[in-house]
Amino acid sequence: MQFEQGLPQHFIVFAQTPKAQEQSRRIFLQFGVALALPTIGILLGGASILGAFFLTLCLIILLIGLRQWQRWQTIPFAVNPSHPMMELDSIKEAEVMIRLQDGRWAEAGNDRYRLISDDLLPGFNLVALDDDYTIFGYFTDEKVLNSHLRRVMSLLNQSLALRDAHNQVEDDMEEARSRESMDYGLLDRDWPEELELEDAVGPIAKKLRGQE
Structure with missing residues (x-):
């Protein structure tokens, strides 16, 4: 099943948003630089043991790079063109859709989410931070x-x-933080630091604050 199958056509997967594409180029550059040294080693070492070592190192770096690239390209949510991540200054309503493990895309609710281990299957459910901790899906x-x-x-x-x-x-x-203090350990929730919350969106959030 293709990653975007079932996603409404007007939605854009996260990897295709401007900020995500910047990170994609950064990942590509990082691993390009990392491959430079073993490539030179292969050319200089030829068919020797040293050349074989650099060839092995090159393959390992390549596999790690491809895995990281694939993971970044398949971050499982999408936004519509009006969403601030698209940086289009649209006045229309912003929307977010989330991809579940079975490939279905579902519109995100009004709450934030966290992951909770599934009782039957290996893996995690997406749980809304509402009063009932509603399960959004596997x-x-x-x-x-x-x-x-x-x-x-x-x-x-x-x-x-x-x-x-x-x-x-x-x-x-x-409000969610207040509920957290009343959970008595029901959920082990790690709240992101303020700097971490701004990490991936850069100046977008600051721009929104300036419009308030």
Whole structure:
């Protein structure tokens, strides 16, 4: 199944937004530089043991780079052209859609989200930070909440915060924090730092604040 299959045509996957494309170019440049040294080593080493070592190193770097590139290209959410991540200064309503593990795209609700381990399947459910912690859907079959998944959730919740700011919806982050203090350990929630929240969107959030 293709990554964008089932996504309405007017939506743009995160990887195709301007900021994400900047990061894509940065990833490409980083691994291009990383491949330069082993490539030179292969040319100088030829068929020797040293050449074989650099060839192996080159393949390892290439595999790591391709994996990181693929992960970045398949961040599982999309925005419409009016969303601030598209930087088009549209006055129309911003929207976000989320891709679930089975390939279905679903419109994001009004709440922020976090990941909770599924009771039956290996992986994580996407759970809304509402009063009932409503399960949005089965999100990923990855067994560990690794740095990539944390990054995905940070980006997703940033996109929702920008959507609400654009649509002039009050941010319920403080309310969610208050609920967190009453959970008595029900959920182990890691709230992102303020600097982390701004990391992927750069000056967009600042621009929105300036319009308030």
